[in-house]
Amino acid sequence: xxxxxxxxxxxxxxxxxxxxxxxxxxxxxxxxxxxxxxxxxxxxxxxxxxxxxxxxxxxxxxxxxxxxxxxxxxxxxxxxxxxxxxxxxxxxxxxxxxxxxxxxxxxxxxxxxxxxxxxxxxxxxxxxxxxxxxxxxxxxxxxxxx
Numbered sequence: 022x023x024x025x026x027x028x029x030x031x032x033x034x035x036x037x038x039x040x041x042x043x044x045x046x047x048x049x050x051x052x053x054x055x056x057x058x059x060x061x062x063x064x065x066x067x068x069x070x071x072x073x074x075x076x077x078x079x080x081x082x083x084x085x086x087x088x089x090x091x092x093x094x095x096x097x098x099x100x101x102x103x104x105x106x107x108x109x110x111x112x113x114x115x116x117x118x119x120x121x122x123x124x125x126x127x128x129x130x131x132x133x134x135x136x137x138x139x140x141x142x143x144x145x146x147x148x149x150x151x152x153x154x155x156x157x158x159x160x161x162x163x164x165x166x167x
Contacts, residue, residue, distance in 0.1 A: 027078075036050045038076075063079045064077070075103065077109070124142065126162065134162075
């Protein structure tokens, strides 16, 4: 397995994966194209041979970053790939001299929250009714990198 930066040729496959995982909350193709081409985004994929297992997008804004999205294909979930993607994003944040990374996560997404907490993220606030289908609060989390 290896990481590489997301490329335009990956967008269709990643968009399809995102649609299957997130439905109405999924990114659009244009969102992924912006992540690939944008100067503030660091979009990565986790590969095994020629297969994309998952992806993550970090937006870099000065000394802060936001984990915009992270996902692993359904058939590969529960194998530690999400943790690997998160650790690679944290490594990128460290190389970019980011001091703090933020994210939001569905309140009911206990597996993701557990991974984030194990990697040093702490909840600090909540956004009421942030998610749709079903409507749900978002837990805001942050992690200091230093």
